[in-house]
Amino acid sequence: MTMHRTAQVNVDAMIEDLRALVETESPSRDVDALTASAKVVATVIESRLGGQALLVDSEAGPHVHWSGGGDPKVLILGHHDTVFPLGTLERRPFTVRDGHVTGPGVFDMLGGLVQAVHGLATLEDRSGVEILITAxxxxxxxxxxxxxxxxxxxxGAVLxxxxxxxxxxLKTGRKGCGTFRVSVTGRASHAGLEPAAGVNALIEAAHQVLDIAALGRPEIGTTVTPTVASAGTLDNVVPAGATVVVDVRVESADEKERIESAxxxxxxxxxxxxxxVEGSVGRPPMxxxxxxxxxxxxxxxLPGLEGKAVGGGSDGNFTAALGVPTLDGLGAVGxxxxxxHEYxxxxxxxxxxHLVAGLVTAIQHR
Structure with a gap:
């Protein structure tokens, strides 16, 4: 089996589609921005593949769904939300220079969306192919x-x-990941006049941080990392409240259960x-x-292509947990x-x- 190269892709056209996506900023949780972004994603898909890309409304913003018709056989999966707040583009504009493209979201993961669409566009037969781009x-x-x-x-198959x-x-394995929020309630008092009358939520939170950090087992891939903490109101008040946010990564279902129980x-x-305590290991291991x-x-x-297991999670964690064959990391190289410095x-x-075209063709005919 070799790569399908009878129809070539136009790199300039790919870059222009990528520019359109990046220049429509799409920070998570900003429904207005994500609505505008979803419309651009739909336009790119329709202009390259034909058909109609549907906007699926949700409280988080619109997801984009497209089908090539026929019996479904392979799902192309991605997302159009990014981590960058509105205004990032002004500070870090879309730029093409020295063989790289830079700008907010080019690598995670707007470049991958463009590559997938243009790869599919080289195929005459797109039956059984679905695209889902979430918000x-x-x-x-x-x-x-x-x-x-x-x-x-x-x-029955996910790319x-x-x-x-x-x-x-390519990403052939992923850790399960989740976020926990630990809230501490104490009792306020005057820090100078009667500190002993209070219950210091900050001190309690410090104890909790040490207990939580001790749950990690990095030797088997489990990391438990306190990342954000807040406490107190004024410098002369014993704090009555504190919160600690914790990032968790696990490689096995057993560790997921252990951490959640702990x-x-x-x-x-x-x-x-x-x-x-709120939270869970929301993305199961892949x-x-x-x-x-x-x-x-x-x-x-593509002989010589390597695969790696990585610590970050993606929506592929969900599909793999269902037993659906799932291959990740097919997007941008950068x-x-x-x-x-994203590039x-x-x-x-x-x-x-061309790799996506080859994979889709193989799945269509397996």
Missing amino acids: DEEVGSHSSRSLIEERALAC VFEGAADGGA FAALAPHLEGARIA PESAAAELFGVAQRL GGAHAD LVIDAMPERA
Whole structure:
């Protein structure tokens, strides 16, 4: 099996479509911005593939769904929300220079969307292909998860266009990930006149941070990282409240259960303090077995292609947990996700577009 190259892609056209997407800023949770972004995504899909791209309303903003008709066989999965606030584009405009494209969202993951669409455009037969571009992946996919799972089960194979791993490798495994919020309630008092009359929520939170950090087992891939904390109101008041936010990554379902049970069992150290915990490991682990079949096809299409298991999560975690064959990291080759130096490598765009065409063709005929 070799890469399908009878129809070529136009790199200039890919860059212009990418410009249109990047220059319509799409921060998560900004429904107005995401509505404008979804319309641009739909326009790009329709202009390159024909048919109609439907906007699926949700409380997070519109998701975009397109079908090539026929019996569903493969789901092209991505998202159009980004982590960058409105105004980032003014500070960091879309730029093409020295073989790279830079700008907010070019790598995570607008470049991947463009490559997928242009790759599909090289195929005469797009039957059985669906595209789903969601509006809330960066904030947990709460409004899109049921739709993602529904279409993944209907199609039976999922190609995820998140950015590639280091060196252009595909992502063949992902950790499960989640966020916990630990709220501490104490009792306020005057810090100078009667500090002992209070229950210091900040001190209790410090105890909790140490307990929480001790839950990590990095030797088996479990990381538990307190990331954000807040406490208190004024410098002369014993704080009555505090919160700690924690990022969790796990490689197995057993560790997911252990961590969730441990957070549920957190207990206060100070008399009179109260603890409340919200959150879970919302994205289950994506085992490498879920990618094995499709990764084998990709390697036959593109000899020398590597695969890597990574710590970050994606919507592919959901589809893999259903037992649906899922291959991730098919998007842009580049780096700097969520950072100011985010970039995409232009020379890799045609090869990645042809890779999706080859994978889709193989899935259509398996």
